[in-house]
Amino acid sequence: MADILSSGVPVKPVAQNYHQAFAHIAALTGTDPNTTIVNFRCIHDAIKNAPAHSYDGTLPQLWKTFLDYQARGHGVFLNVNQLDGNGRELANVQFIRAHVVDLDNLSAAQNFERAAAWFPSPSFAVQTSPSKYHCYWPVTPYRDNDRYTLIQRKLRQLFDGDKSVIDPTRMLRLAGTLHLKDTSAPHLVQCWSLAGHGYQTPPEALEGALASVNVIDGVGGRHELGEPSLAAPSLDWIRFALKLLDPNDLDRGDWISFSAAVKQAGWTLTDPDTLFHIWSDWCARYNTIGHDGKPRVNDPGENLKQWLSFRNTEVGWPSIERRVPSLLAYRTLATPPAQTALAQPAVTTATLPTPPMPAPPELDCSGEMLTHMEQQQWFKGCVLIGPENRIIGPRGIRYDVGSFNASYGGKRFIIDALGKVTDEAWKAATRSTLWTVPKVDGTCFRPDLPTGEITGDGLGRSYLNTYVPARIETLAGDPTPFLRHLALVLPNADDQRILIEFLAHNARYPGHKIPWAPVIQSVEGVGKNVFKHVIRHVIDKQYFYQPKAKQLNDSGSKFNGWMDSKLFFLVDEIKVDERRDMVETLKPFVTETELEIEGKGANQRMADTPSNWMFFSNHKDAIPINANARRFAIFFSPIQTLDDLRSRGMDDTYFNSLYAWLGDHQNGAHRMGLRIVANYLLTYPIERGALPTRAPITSSTAEALIESRGWLETMIAEAVDDQRNGFRAGWINTAALAALLREQRKDVKPRTIGDAIRALGYRSVGQAGRGYFQDDVVFPNRRGRLWNIDPLANVANYGRSQSYE
Structure with a gap:
């Protein structure tokens, strides 16, 4: 807005709309209208012999000029293609930037629907006057006037467009300006986006799509009354068509054209007087208010004059069907519907939003019969997963054929250009020749992307994002009961903060991978279920799963289909075996955002795993x-015995009160406390990605390291504590360790020895310069590998540090 104001353009220039003009030029040229030079032409809309005025410049430079000419009755036009600035002849065409079809006849609205649904998709539309449209296909720039003309001729043939819009120097109306042919009712030219907005179509794509279109030159043949190819199926069908169309919805040109079609369509079906009276009864319904505020009523004299002037026509029953598209659908019935009074559809006027490029208004799907344009609204958000032969709806629900027909049925769907109708929603959504739901190769689960977004991979395969954000119930209130319970379980303030930040980050940013997991250990009955209920509520039970610890160890690493489309896993009673295999199983689960997923009876596939983990144990x-x-x-609770529980007052009365406040299903299902805690976590001040990427140090980490030691690490640590030879003053000599292992009758691989010493915080600093009898009396000359807690320690100091020298 600042740029517009700085150019001196008024904010509300009469009835024109600068933003619409700006959007039109941006969409046409693909460049910034503030700096893009365009060829414009101001042509008087009413006085045909008035001189036209051409201008080359930018929109901000010329907008005031356009307003001045509009005030004097001129329309404003722009050249579709780029000129060189030296004239408006074919030789001045610098390059082609867009193809366009001008839809301005009796069936313009229906032709516009066909063009908007065609592929390659047009980028945007311009409405020049009521029921008159321009459809634009911006293309990859090229230079070939003859090629342009041929494509234009095919487009006009396919969509029944204006036959004169074929040359590359063509001027068309600029959106945001006024159409002034009817000075008593100026019409604002408006634009909005279509499916191909923002995309430049290669001209080769248009040529391929139009390959089967045979160009027909000329203005079309006129036929004497009684032409068989233009006749209606019966007189009843003409009566029904007149019932469906309100004459008050037509301007004079449309009324004349439609009336001519009626005379041609019915000429051979009855005598002239009967046909005239049927048509006259339809005309008698005309009663409206003109743009000048004066009433407009039916004029029988004018009617007769026009009727007698129809001696030969280009139009007939086909143009009536295009004007009243529901006729094609009703033609699937054996006879026209009963000729009872029909309720006239309400006429709604949608106000287009302010550009850069407005979207068209949503369609009304309340009727029994749905056109393909209305079906796009009816099936909005539905996508076919091809390999599964299932449709996923906008809420993430998967439907097979039967359930989709049951959920989306109850309508009759037009599924081809001849008006074929089906009552099967699945058939309409997947097999219509006019439009189908999008089709993809698979699904993904990406909370970081909008629901329903379709992404691709390097092999050209497409995937639908099936994540649907959960609507979490919250309630403003005091979360003290929950925080007090947390403080009883983990009294260290830093531990409490770490866990609260972990829970809050999961609540606020679902699907953001945290590459570490809390492990809370305590005696049984400490109330760890409180945390489980809170997490399940704030994540939503659809995205929460609680695998069994045994399931993880036995088959969880192989048959892990349960991990698909989940956000949080909580494992209770976790305990690794002596081989510690489960730790290796869990590592990728905790850290990786993609894993191979395999369910029983299903093939392996790579799937998104944005889930986070938490573990409980005794x-x-x-x-x-x-x-x-x-x-x-690791979080070790100080509550390790039943006496610890009792000393803190954590008895049945305490837990009954706490769970009643939470309000889970066993306690009234009111979820008051759960909603309060959810509100606390969802409003907790933490930024996305604020958690560390490594597991934080807790008050229990040092003790956990000791508890985690295997027998070898324990034996070495005890030797250090006992100040044995070879284990003193920060040193460990593997020769002394070998003697200790021989004494204990243990056999260990050298690599295992190194891992155990390293786990105790020692670093290898080199080999001893000599062997020592004190380290190994059996092999006194063995030179062991030396380790020290200081990685810079000098091996020459080893003997003195052990009091050997």
Whole structure:
């Protein structure tokens, strides 16, 4: 807006709309209208011999000029293609930038619907006057006037367009200006986007789509009354067509054209007087208010004059069907519907939103019969997953043929250009020749993308995003009961903060992968279910899953279809086995955003896994960690015995009161407390991505490292604590360790030894310069590998540090 004002353009220039003009030029040229030079022409709309005025310049430069000419009755036009600025002849065409079809005849509205639904899709439409349209296809720029003309001729043939709009120097009306042919009722020329908006169509794509169109030259043949090819099926069909069309909806030109079609269509079906009276009864319904506020009524004398002037016509029954498209659908019936009084459809006027490019108004789908344009509204958000042969609806529900017909049926759907009708929603949505729902190769689960967005991969396959945001019930209130329970379970303030931030980030940013998981350990009966109920509520039960620990260990790593389309997993009673295989199973689950998913009886596939994890256990060694661990944040509750519970007042009365406040299904299902905690978490001040990428250090981390030690690490740590030879002053000598293992009758691989020492925080610093009897009396000359807590330690100092030298 600042740029417009700075150019001196008034905010409300008469009835014109600068924003519409701006949008028109931007969509046509694909460039900034503030700097794009366009060829314009001001032509008087009423006085045909008035001189025209041409201008080359930008819209901001010329807008005041256009307003001045409009005030004097001139229409404003722009050249569809780029000229060189030296004239308006074919030789001055610098390059082709758009193809266009001008729809201005009796069936313009129906032809516009066909053009808008065609592929390649047009980019935008311009309405020049009521029921008159221009459809534009901006193209990849090219230079070939003859090629342009041939494509234009085929477009006009296919969509019954204005036969004169074929040359590349053609001028068409500029959106945002006034159409002034009827000075008593100026019409604002308006534009809006169509399906191809923002896309430049290669001319080769248009040529391919138009390959079967045979160009017919000339203005079309006129036929004497009684032409068989223009006759209606019966006189009843003419009566029915007149019932469906309100003469008050037609301007004078449309009324004359339609009337001529009626005379031609019925000429051979009855005598002239009967046909005239049928038509006259229809004309008698004309009673409206003109643009000047004066009443307009039927004029029988004018009617007779016009009727007698129809001696030969180009139009007949086919043009009536195009004007009243529902006739094609009703033709599927054996006879016209009963000739009872028909309720006239309400005429609604939609106000187009302010550009840059407005969207067309939604269609009314309240009738029994739906055109293909109305079907696009009726089936909005539905997408066919081809390999599954299922349709996914806008709420993420999958439908097979039967359930889709049941859910979206109850209408009759027009499915081809001849008006064929079906009552099967699935057939209309997937097999119509006029329009079908989008079709994709698979689905993805991406909370970071809009619901229903279609993405692709490097192989050209398409995927529908099936994530639908959950509507979480919240309630403003005091979350103290929940926070007090958290403080009892984890009294350390930093631990509480870490867990609250974890829960709040999951609540506020569902699907944002957190590459670590909390592990809460305590005695049984500490109320860990409180956290489970809160998470399930704030994530939504559809996206929450609680796999069994045994399921993870036995088959969870192979048959893991349960992981598909979930946001949060909570595992209770986690405990790894002695081999610690489950830890390796869990690592990719916790960190990876894509995994191979395989359900029983289903093929493997890569799937999105934006889910986060949390674990509960009664065992301190449930999930072992080491000093470099980054996937698990360990929380040991001080409540480790039943006496610990009792000393804190956590008895049946406490828990009954807490769960009653939460209001889960076993406690009235009012969810008051759950809604209050959800509100607390959803409004908690934390930014997206604010959590660390490694598991944070907790008050339990040091103890967890000790609890996580295997027998070898424990044995080495005890040797260090006992200040044995070879284990003193921050040193460990593998020669001394070998002697200890021999003493304990243990056999360990060298690599395992290195892993165990490294897990205790030591670093390899080199080989000992000599062997020492004190380290190994059996092999006193063995030179062991030396490790130290200081990675820069000097191996030469080892003997002195052990008091060997």
